[in-house]
Ligand SMILES: C[S@@+](CC[C@H](N)C(=O)[O-])C[C@H]1O[C@@H](n2cnc3c(N)ncnc32)[C@H](O)[C@@H]1O
């Protein structure tokens with residue numbers, strides 16, 4: 001993105017009004033401009049035909065509307081499409097379009113890389129390069145909607161990166177994508193997945209958003225979690241569960257726990273029973289995810305029978321549980337794999353070693 005120009009797509013409605021005032025333009029133009037950018041999804045100021053030529057010229061000189069552009073697309077036999085998006089500085093991220101009967105979901109990235117270092121994850125190979133701007137998150141949705149013609153109704157913040165490590169831009173993204181002057185996607189249809197940054201999680205609850213929170217738990221005790229996720233050295237499972245209780249109490253909404261099943265690691269009967277005890281009394285749902293093994297990263301996927309037995313044990317003990325339906329298994333399924341392939345899979349030492 002051109003550094004000296006204003007990143008106009010990252011400005012919310014109020015900020016856009018202020019910008020126009022500063023440019024000597026009428027405030028009411030903000031609605032027109034916001035709609036061109038966030039509803040009609042145009043790629044240039046030239047296309048904004050109800051704005052004067054003079055105003056378009058001024059905007060073009062001082063602002064940029066650039067964002068993410070699709071450079072590669074993989075389509076699975078089940079219709080799931082994975083996109084490699086190029087950002088204006090040449091970095092790349094991944095986004096995925098999944099088609100369901102109830103509508104289209106898009107999974108977006110929130111950072112270029114990730115510094116959390118989870119041992120099984122492809123997104124953290126190479127560490128964190130940078131966080132995404134609000135415009136770059138919006139543009140993943142806009143670009144998919146624009147190029148496929150499919151209307152997006154659900155958003156999942158579960159692509160490359162840790163959303164709560166890019167807190168301000170992510171919260172702004174959620175508010176802007178649900179703005180009635182833009183795509184107006186209901187916050188109830190947005191899910192944010194986090195490895196569990198407890199302080200940020202509590203702060204997020206206080207934002208009074210109506211999104212769904214998913215916690216990447218993956219282990220029922222601290223010892224095992226520390227083996228799988230370095231962040232577990234900073235926050236204990238009990239601190240996470242306390243933050244989840246706060247979330248449920250404050251919002252009345254159910255929380256989701258993601259549990260990636262790794263053969264011989266976290267798929268035992270004992271783990272299932274510990275998990276039951278951990279979440280007892282909490283309004284929650286557990287999503288069992290068969291691991292997508294990543295070359296050079298930790299673990300193999302649990303056997304189908306072990307996943308079923310784990311699920312049965314949870315059910316018998318009155319715990320809400322499902323096995324996540326796998327979408328796009330025949331393409332580079334684990335998040336971050338496509339990007340790694342593209343960049344040659346270089347490892348980096350800047351990741352979290354807590
Ligand atoms: C890529 S992360 C992004 C969101 C956030 N950073 C988090 O960890 O929740 C999304 C989800 O994918 C899971 N995941 C990462 N690598 C995986 C793999 N190889 N197989 C299955 N799930 C994986 C994560 O644990 C997390 O639940």
Ligand code: SF4
Nearest residue numbers: 114116118121124195
């Ligand atoms: S699972 Fe999430 S937090 Fe962990 S390394 Fe991957 S993207 Fe980062």
